[in-house]
Amino acid sequence: MDTESVRIAESGTLTMPDVVWDRTKVVSAAIAPLAAQSIVGRVAVDAVAASLGISRRQVYVLIKRHRDGSGLLTDLAPGRSSGGKGTSRLVDEVEDLVRAMVRKQFLTRQKRTVAAVHRDIAMACRVRGLPAPSRSSVERRIRALNPVEVGRRRGGPDAVRSLQSAGGEVPVIGTILEQVQIDHTVIDVIVVDERERKPIGRPYLTAAIDVCSRSLVGMVVTLDAPSAVSVGLCLAHAGTDKRPWLESLGVEAQWPMCGKPRQLYLDNASEFKSEALRRGCEQHGIELAYRPPGRPHYGGIVERVIGTAMAQVHELPGTTFSNPVERGRYDSDRMAMLTVHELEKWLALAVASYHGSIHSTLGQTPAGRWAEGVAATGMPAVVSNPTAFLIDFLPVVRRTLTRTGFVIDHVHYFANALKPWISRRDTLEPFLIRRDPRDLSRIWVLEPDGHLYLEVPYRTMANPVVSLWEHQRALARLHERGVAQVDEAALFRMIEQMREIASAASKTTKRMRRDTERRETTAAAAKSRAPSPAAVLPLEPSEEGQEDAEAAAARVVRFDQIEQW
Numbered sequence: 269m270d271t272e273s274v275r276i277a278e279s280g281t282l283t284m285p286d287v288v289w290d291r292t293k294v295v296s297a298a299i300a301p302l303a304a305q306s307i308v309g310r311v312a313v314d315a316v317a318a319s320l321g322i323s324r325r326q327v328y329v330l331i332k333r334h335r336d337g338s339g340l341l342t343d344l345a346p347g348r349s350s351g352g353k354g355t356s357r358l359v360d361e362v363e364d365l366v367r368a369m370v371r372k373q374f375l376t377r378q379k380r381t382v383a384a385v386h387r388d389i390a391m392a393c394r395v396r397g398l399p400a401p402s403r404s405s406v407e408r409r410i411r412a413l414n415p416v417e418v419g420r421r422r423g424g425p426d427a428v429r430s431l432q433s434a435g436g437e438v439p440v441i442g443t444i445l446e447q448v449q450i451d452h453t454v455i456d457v458i459v460v461d462e463r464e465r466k467p468i469g470r471p472y473l474t475a476a477i478d479v480c481s482r483s484l485v486g487m488v489v490t491l492d493a494p495s496a497v498s499v500g501l502c503l504a505h506a507g508t509d510k511r512p513w514l515e516s517l518g519v520e521a522q523w524p525m526c527g528k529p530r531q532l533y534l535d536n537a538s539e540f541k542s543e544a545l546r547r548g549c550e551q552h553g554i555e556l557a558y559r560p561p562g563r564p565h566y567g568g569i570v571e572r573v574i575g576t577a578m579a580q581v582h583e584l585p586g587t588t589f590s591n592p593v594e595r596g597r598y599d600s601d602r603m604a605m606l607t608v609h610e611l612e613k614w615l616a617l618a619v620a621s622y623h624g625s626i627h628s629t630l631g632q633t634p635a636g637r638w639a640e641g642v643a644a645t646g647m648p649a650v651v652s653n654p655t656a657f658l659i660d661f662l663p664v665v666r667r668t669l670t671r672t673g674f675v676i677d678h679v680h681y682f683a684n685a686l687k688p689w690i691s692r693r694d695t696l697e698p699f700l701i702r703r704d705p706r707d708l709s710r711i712w713v714l715e716p717d718g719h720l721y722l723e724v725p726y727r728t729m730a731n732p733v734v735s736l737w738e739h740q741r742a743l744a745r746l747h748e749r750g751v752a753q754v755d756e757a758a759l760f761r762m763i764e765q766m767r768e769i770a771s772a773a774s775k776t777t778k779r780m781r782r783d784t785e786r787r788e789t790t791a792a793a794a795k796s797r798a799p800s801p802a803a804v805l806p807l808e809p810s811e812e813g814q815e816d817a818e819a820a821a822a823r824v825v826r827f828d829q830i831e832q833w
Contacts, residue, residue: 683727
C-alpha cells in the first residue's frame with residue numbers, strides 16, 4: 269500500500285484478543301469475495317449472513333467497510349475506536365516508513381523474513397533520527413495485511429488459489445442440471461474381496477454434482493482406473509431413476525435427483541477429452557465445458573463435495589486417511605472389512621444424509637433446493653434406457669465383415685442377423701462397432717443404413733466373459749512366450765491359465781485378489797443381462813407399431829457421424 273492510499277487508524281486493534289482476531293479473519297474471508305463483485309446478489313449475501321450468524325444489513329455494512337478500507341484485515345475488525353488507552357500508535361513518520369519498507373522488502377518474491385525487514389527498518393529509523401519500532405509492532409502490521417495480496421506478491425498467483433473464491437469469475441448457475449461437474453478420486457478406504465474377505469486395495473469413485481442445488485446426481489464405484497467409460501457409467505446413473513438401483517442395494521432412502529445435464533463441467537484429464545465422451549455428449553445434447561488451464565479452483569464445487577465424502581469415509585474400518593502422517597500406525601489392511609458392494613451401499617446412505625443436511629453456501633438442504641428447481645422448471649428429462657445411453661459413450665472401432673462375422677483383437681463375433689450382409693459384404697464399407705472394455709463378450713454393430721445397433725456375441729459362446737485389461741495381459745503373455753501367430757483358442761487358453769494362477773495366488777497376493785474381484789464383477793454384470801443373442805436397437809419406433817419382438821428388444825440412437833476413437 270503506497271503513502272497516498274487511504275489509511276484506517278489501527279487504534280485499539282493491535283492489542284486485539286486472539287478470539288476477536290480469529291473472528292475478524294473469518295469475516296474477512298467471507299466478505300472479501302462479495303466486495304470484489306460489482307453487483308452483489310441477495311442470495312449470496314444471505315448465505316454469508318447465515319454462515320457468519322449476522323443480519324443481511326450487517327453484511328452490506330461490512331462490504332462497504334471492505335470497499336472503503338485500505339486492504340487491511342483490521343478494516344473489518346469489530347469495535348473500532350479512534351485510539352486511547354492501551355494502543356501502541358507509532359508516530360506518522362515511523363508509520364509511513366514501516367509501510368513503505370514492508371511493501372519494498374517484505375512483499376517481494378525474495379520472501380525476506382520479518383526479522384530481516386525489522387532490522388532494516390530499525391536501521392533506517394536511526395539514520396533519520398526516528399524512534400525505531402519494536403519487532404512485534406512490525407509483525408502485527410504485516411499480519412494485518414490482506415493475506416491474498418501478501419501471498420500473491422511473495423509466492424505468485426498459484427500460492428493464493430486456496431485463499432481465493434471463484435466468486436464472480438464463474439457464471440452464476442440458476443437452474444438445476446444447468447451445469448453438472450464430474451470428477452474422480454481414489455476412495456480413502458481399503459476394500460476386501462467377496463470370497464476371502466481379504467484386502468484388494470482402494471477403489472475409485474466418479475461423482476457428478478449439480479452445481480445449482482449442490483446435489484449429487486450420480487456416482488459409480490469401480491476397481492478400474494477412471495476412463496471415458498467411467499464417465500459414461502456415471503452419466504447413465506445420473507440420468508436414470510435411482511429407485512431400482514437403491515432396491516438392488518437393499519437401501520431404503522430417497523434419492524430423487526436424476527436427469528440429463530445441459531452442460532458437463534470437467535477438468536482437463538485425458539479421460540474427459542476422449543472422442544467417445546465428446547460424441548456421446550453431442551448425441552444427447554450435453555454441452556462439454558472445461559476448466560480454464562491453470563485455474564483448478566473453477567471446479568471446486570465437485571472437489572469440495574468429494575472432500576466432504578472422504579472425511580466421512582475416514583470413519584470406516586480400513587480407511588487409509590488422507591496421508592501417512594494422519595494414518596499413523598493404523599493398519600488399514602488388517603482393519604479392512606467392506607466389499608465394493610457394501611461400500612457402495614454405505615455411500616448411497618451417506619449421499620441421502622448429505623442431501624438432507626443444511627448446506628452452508630445454500631443456507632438450505634440440497635434436497636430442498638432441488639425440489640425448488642423442479643417446481644420452477646418441471647421434472648428433468650430422464651434416461652429411459654440406461655444400456656442404450658451407455659453405448660453412446662463406448663469406444664469405437666471399425667472392422668470389415670467376413671464370412672464368419674467380425675474379428676476384433678483375435679476374438680470372433682457372430683450372429684445370425686449378420687447373414688444378409690455377409691452375402692454382399694464386398695460392397696459394404698467397414699462397420700462401426702462399439703465395445704465395452706469391461707465386457708468383451710459382446711459388441712454393438714451399427715447397421716449399414718446407420719439407424720440400428722445390433723448386439724453381436726462371441727461366435728464361440730463357451731468362451732468366458734473377459735475384460736479388455738485381462739485380454740491385453742493374456743496377449744502380452746503369449747508374445748513373451750514367442751507365439752507369433754495368435755488365434756482365439758490360444759488366447760482363451762492363456763486367459764484360463766492366468767485365472768487358475770490368480771485363483772491359487774489370491775490368498776496371498778493383494779493384486780491377484782483385486783484382479784479376481786474385477787473379473788468376477790464383470791461376470792456378474794454379464795449374467796444380470798437378459799439373454800439377447802442378437803438384440804437390435806433402432807433409432808425410433810415404427811409409426812405403424814408393427815416391429816417384431818426381436819427388433820424391439822432395446823433401442824439406441826445412432827451418431828450423425830462416428831469417427832475412430
